[in-house]
Amino acid sequence: MNQDKGIVLLVTTSNPQTQLFIDYLHQQLDCPVSVVAPAADWKGRDPARVLVLLDADHIDEATMQQWHVKAAEEAGMTLAAFNLRDEDHAVEVLSAMNLQGVFYRSDPLPLICKGLNTLLEGYLWMSRSLMTRMIQFFRRQQLNSYRPVCGLTHRELEIIAMLGTGASNTEIADQLFVSEHTVKSHLYNIFRKIKVHNRIQAVNWARQNLGAPPPLVGRRRRNEPPAASNGH
Numbered sequence: 001m002n003q004d005k006g007i008v009l010l011v012t013t014s015n016p017q018t019q020l021f022i023d024y025l026h027q028q029l030d031c032p033v034s035v036v037a038p039a040a041d042w043k044g045r046d047p048a049r050v051l052v053l054l055d056a057d058h059i060d061e062a063t064m065q066q067w068h069v070k071a072a073e074e075a076g077m078t079l080a081a082f083n084l085r086d087e088d089h090a091v092e093v094l095s096a097m098n099l100q101g102v103f104y105r106s107d108p109l110p111l112i113c114k115g116l117n118t119l120l121e122g123y124l125w126m127s128r129s130l131m132t133r134m135i136q137f138f139r140r141q142q143l144n145s146y147r148p149v150c151g152l153t154h155r156e157l158e159i160i161a162m163l164g165t166g167a168s169n170t171e172i173a174d175q176l177f178v179s180e181h182t183v184k185s186h187l188y189n190i191f192r193k194i195k196v197h198n199r200i201q202a203v204n205w206a207r208q209n210l211g212a213p214p215p216l217v218g219r220r221r222r223n224e225p226p227a228a229s230n231g232h
Contacts, residue, residue, distance in 0.1 A: 005048030006031055007031055007032045007034060008029060008120075009036055009051065010036070010114060011038055012038065028109075036084070038058060049122075050078070052067060052080070054079065054081045056085075061166060064096075065096070078100050080119055081101070087130055090102045095208075096207060100119055101115055101116075101119045101124065102130060109121050126183055151193050156193075158176065160203075161206065161211070163199055163202055169183045169187075187199075
């Protein structure tokens, strides 16, 4: 095994079909392949490049966002998703998180291995038509960024971005150092301004008009002590 090439981390539930897939990857890829349960707290290891392959069939959106945050915090980690239904599903996932690779349920195993090797070399793996759709999507987001967004305030934009990470009202309140009642008031105003009725509709609206929410990195929760200083 070529450890210098990096490792492939398959995030999925363990079952006989998964083991067959892992055995195939071990035979075809010149690097280690490991399996991690979706909710496991995986810690980084020595290889400079870690390719995380998220199983869309067995991972919910909140767990995907947790890996999105982890990848933003750890240098050398690349995210890809497999078992996506079709290109529309890929656009939906890509609008919510930063993926370098996309694999569909219909992709044959040799093509998946080719894509994984490409990702391990530091390149993107997705179709030209999907790239075109995402370029158009982000161009729309860029245009929207130059005009007021339905009268939303800066604080309301912060809160709607947090909704996209799956944060609860309590978690939003802790992150922003406000009360849950204040969060509920902001949500009422947000729903009224963008003409939606629930959190799911608000998240879908945000993805179409604001783009993917940034990872919530660097914030402290209420009552959480600041990080220790190294004295410099």
